[in-house]
Amino acid sequence: MSITPLIQMQRLMLRYPTGKTALSGITLDITQGQFVYLIGESGAGKSSLLRMFYGGIRPTSGTLNVQQTDMRSAGESKVRELRRRTGIIFQDHRLLFSRTVFENVALPLCVQGWKTERLIPRVRKVLDYVGLADRLWSYPEALSGGEQQRVAIARAMTANPSVILADEPTGNLDVDTARRVLDYLTALNRLGTTVIMATHDLHLLESHPGRVVQLHNGSLAGGSFEIA
Numbered sequence: 001m002s003i004t005p006l007i008q009m010q011r012l013m014l015r016y017p018t019g020k021t022a023l024s025g026i027t028l029d030i031t032q033g034q035f036v037y038l039i040g041e042s043g044a045g046k047s048s049l050l051r052m053f054y055g056g057i058r059p060t061s062g063t064l065n066v067q068q069t070d071m072r073s074a075g076e077s078k079v080r081e082l083r084r085r086t087g088i089i090f091q092d093h094r095l096l097f098s099r100t101v102f103e104n105v106a107l108p109l110c111v112q113g114w115k116t117e118r119l120i121p122r123v124r125k126v127l128d129y130v131g132l133a134d135r136l137w138s139y140p141e142a143l144s145g146g147e148q149q150r151v152a153i154a155r156a157m158t159a160n161p162s163v164i165l166a167d168e169p170t171g172n173l174d175v176d177t178a179r180r181v182l183d184y185l186t187a188l189n190r191l192g193t194t195v196i197m198a199t200h201d202l203h204l205l206e207s208h209p210g211r212v213v214q215l216h217n218g219s220l221a222g223g224s225f226e227i228a
């Protein structure tokens with residue numbers, strides 16, 4: 001029995017309105033449960049690819065199916081629904097500094113209309129998971145860079161997504177803190193969440209193995225391989 005890939009691409013191409021071709025013909029399958037590192041030089045197309053996985057930008061040509069959604073033809077409501085099943089972590093975490101840690105992490109659930117009685121225990125649970133349950137009522141500016149990034153992970157996982165997309169989540173962190181952030185993502189992956197992470201921190205692969213997909217100038221370079 002063959003398993004339908006979580007994300008399927010065929011000859012996927014992206015040209016920005018500026019005329020820049022960021023991705024030129026990517027054919028790749030990502031299956032449920034994989035931990036995928038997207039690597040490649042600056043400008044290779046890593047962020048562009050991740051952005052397409054949550055409908056931030058649409059393919060110019062080729063096919064892209066994400067969790068059974070055709071990303072070329074999907075309407076706005078379908079894309080919104082897909083995003084509810086997707087956790088997104090950015091390099092600069094994008095926390096709301098005027099809101100408490102609790103409010104930041106609760107945001108994806110508020111969007112989904114969760115009632116407060118359910119919301120509070122869930123937010124506590126995910127913050128406990130990243131070791132920040134005691135910082136519920138802090139504001140992000142009172143946290144260190146690594147702690148802020150852990151809040152961003154908690155926010156990405158709070159709605160129990162089937163996939164987490166992370167764009168250089170360790171880019172601003174020291175080696176030890178980066179490893180700890182990776183520990184959380186790996187643990188989530190072991191629980192079944194697919195993780196796709198763009199990174200320049202190749203040393204992380206030694207301690208946290210995964211599937212490596214290398215991009216070079218908008219194309220797949222050297223196929224993809226597994227570091228076990």
Ligand SMILES: Nc1ncnc2c1ncn2[C@@H]1O[C@H](COP(=O)(O)OP(=O)(O)OP(=O)(O)O)[C@@H](O)[C@H]1O
Binds near residue numbers: 020022046
């Ligand atoms: N919004 C945009 N409009 C036009 N061109 C863009 C846009 N975003 C990215 N590009 C271009 O597309 C190419 C791929 O960019 P992308 O951000 O995907 O690279 P990246 O691999 O994530 O690089 P980095 O490692 O520096 O983050 C680059 O040439 C970039 O200049």
Ligand SMILES: [Mg+2]
Binds near residue numbers: 046047048167198
């Ligand atoms: Mg990038």
